[in-house]
Structures are given as C-alpha cells and as structure tokens.
Amino acid sequence: MKVFLDFDLTLYNSYRIKAQCKTAYFPESEKDVIDFYRSNTPYVLLGSGHNVILSKEFYDQSFLIFNGNFNSIDLNKATGLIEAEAGISMLEISEIALKHGLSGLEIFYDIPSSLGGAVVMNAGASGEEIKDVLVKVRYLDLVDMTVKEIKKEEMGFEYRNSFFQRNTDKVVLKVWLKLNQGNQESIRIKMDTIKESRWAKQPKDFPNAGSVFKRPSGYYVGAIMDELNLKGFTIGGAKISEKHGGFIVNFNNAKGEDILQIINEVKNRVFEKFKIDLEIEQRII
Numbered sequence: 001m002k003v004f005l006d007f008d009l010t011l012y013n014s015y016r017i018k019a020q021c022k023t024a025y026f027p028e029s030e031k032d033v034i035d036f037y038r039s040n041t042p043y044v045l046l047g048s049g050h051n052v053i054l055s056k057e058f059y060d061q062s063f064l065i066f067n068g069n070f071n072s073i074d075l076n077k078a079t080g081l082i083e084a085e086a087g088i089s090m091l092e093i094s095e096i097a098l099k100h101g102l103s104g105l106e107i108f109y110d111i112p113s114s115l116g117g118a119v120v121m122n123a124g125a126s127g128e129e130i131k132d133v134l135v136k137v138r139y140l141d142l143v144d145m146t147v148k149e150i151k152k153e154e155m156g157f158e159y160r161n162s163f164f165q166r167n168t169d170k171v172v173l174k175v176w177l178k179l180n181q182g183n184q185e186s187i188r189i190k191m192d193t194i195k196e197s198r199w200a201k202q203p204k205d206f207p208n209a210g211s212v213f214k215r216p217s218g219y220y221v222g223a224i225m226d227e228l229n230l231k232g233f234t235i236g237g238a239k240i241s242e243k244h245g246g247f248i249v250n251f252n253n254a255k256g257e258d259i260l261q262i263i264n265e266v267k268n269r270v271f272e273k274f275k276i277d278l279e280i281e282q283r284i285i
C-alpha cells in the first residue's frame, strides 16, 4: 500500500477544492483495506471523490483513497457474471463489458464513480440504476471487523439509497454484477448516445460533483433553480451552473465553505417558496 504524508487532495476530489490531509493511503488489495482499518482511526474513505464536498482545508484524519486502484476484475463471458474490487472506475468496467459484448453498464460509461461508490448510493441515470445489474456485495463490517456478504435483495435499494448509505460503518470491498449478452455495436451506440445527451445538458467546463441535491418528489431541481432565478448565483469561487441548475461548479478556486453557503441559501429559498426540504446528495466531509 502506498502511503503519503501531508497529502494534497486537490486532484482527488472532483470539485478540485484545495485541501490537505495528514496521511493518505492508497490500497491495492483487500488485505491493504483491512490492514488500514485495523490500524487507523479516525478515517475518511474516498472512492473516486466525485460525490464529496471537502469543507476543511486541512484534515487530521487519515484518508483511504481508492482512486481507480484496488480494481482487480474477473469476468465470465458465458454467464455474464463480473466480480470486481470496489475501487475500479465505472468507466473502466463499462469499457471491459463492452469489449466482451456484455450489456447493462452502458449508462455508467459517463458516470464518474468508483464501483463501490456507485453501489453505496445506488447510482443511476436515464432510468437505470446499479441495483438493476447487482447480485451481491462483499464488505468489511467495521463494527466487528469481519468480512461479510450481502445479497441485492437484502440491501433495501431505493432511489439514491441503499443498505450502505444507511450504514456508513460498512466498507464495500467487492461487487458481483450480472450482465446480459448483447451486441457490441448496440452497446457502443447506447454508451455514446447517453454520454452525448448528458454532455449537452450538464456542465463539463468547470469542476463539479454532479447533482447537489436529490430529486424531490414531483419536481426537478434544475427547473426549480430556473423558476427562482438562481442560476449563476455566486458565493466566492462557486456558483450554480448556468447550464444545469442542479449543479454547483467551482469556477474560481472555490472553497468548500463557498459551496456549503450556496447550498444553505438554496435550501432556504426553496423551502420559502415551495415548502420543499431539499436533501443533499453529496457527502460533506
């Protein structure tokens, strides 16, 4: 396992917020992950850092960062079963599925995430979610430091919610997925089409971490921002994207605090006008 002291986290969070941690660990195997939890507390876990707001400039905690490592994968083309470690990126795994003519991960081609992070929050787009292809998960239970397995049916998946979202003392180590035999050309077309439509709608020009809030029942956050005239609303180096109101972008050296202040203001104004209590999707660290 690689270990770094006084580690700069700027390139490890997709908002590109400048922050440092005292120690950063990059595991390469399940043993590395378990060893880390045996010897280090308190801690922060980052998959690929695409769903976090770093609220502090310096962290005393140790960071365990997967960042595309801890990514071994086994694939059985005949059965469509994939067994992969939690650190693999969804981009990599969707490209491997494509190469083997397996369908089911096309939407994840453009969802920046680790496999573990995607399972934790039941990531999805275009009406599909990771739960649709999930079979089971192997995880480290920090309560008794044992490794356990849980089947999809026992994970109580909901929109952007899962057993792991509700139990943050469990660490996803390995994931089993079941894909369908497909046609390589159709898989490629679906991947490209979804990516194209997302790039047309979402801000890709400034660092961001996707949707800030969950969709409130019966509403779209972007449409609410239009109605409240909040697009472009700026605090410090952060602003609500003019392109998609559901995103906050870092356009000029934003601090985590800038993003949190925008969130606060948006929550207040939305509650005032619509009596909706917006729920944050991103993790504040």
Ligand SMILES: NC(=O)C1=CN([C@@H]2O[C@H](COP(=O)(O)OP(=O)(O)OC[C@H]3O[C@@H](n4cnc5c(N)ncnc54)[C@H](OP(=O)(O)O)[C@@H]3O)[C@@H](O)[C@H]2O)C=CC1
Binding pocket: 044, 045, 046, 047, 048, 049, 050, 051, 052, 086, 110, 111, 112, 113, 114, 115, 116, 117, 118, 119, 120, 121, 122, 123, 124, 125, 164, 167, 168, 169, 170, 171, 172, 173, 209, 210, 211, 283
């Ligand atoms: N649809 C879209 O376009 C986008 C979606 N996203 C979503 O955001 C998420 C980003 O994933 P990722 O970048 O990996 O997440 P992050 O690295 O941003 O981690 C976010 C939190 O998830 C938890 N977590 C991550 N990995 C694990 C794991 N292996 N086991 C247990 N908990 C874990 C940790 O919380 P804790 O330790 O507190 O449990 C962590 O603080 C995905 O769900 C992705 O789909 C992000 C951007 C755009």
Ligand SMILES: C=C(O[C@H]1[C@H](O)[C@@H](CO)O[C@H](OP(=O)(O)OP(=O)(O)OC[C@H]2O[C@@H](n3ccc(=O)[nH]c3=O)[C@H](O)[C@@H]2O)[C@@H]1NC(C)=O)C(=O)O
Binding pocket: 124, 125, 126, 127, 198, 201, 209, 210, 211, 212, 213, 214, 215, 220, 221, 222, 223, 224, 225, 226, 243, 244, 245, 246, 281
């Ligand atoms: C980006 C994420 O996921 C995204 C995912 O990519 C897209 C596409 O499937 O659907 C969700 O966004 P979303 O609810 O904003 O959906 P979109 O399809 O982008 O927009 C919904 C509707 O709002 C309208 N809209 C959008 C933006 C805007 O500024 N104004 C506006 O009116 C659009 O025209 C559309 O009719 C996911 N977000 C959540 C929280 O559910 C993420 O989770 O980080």
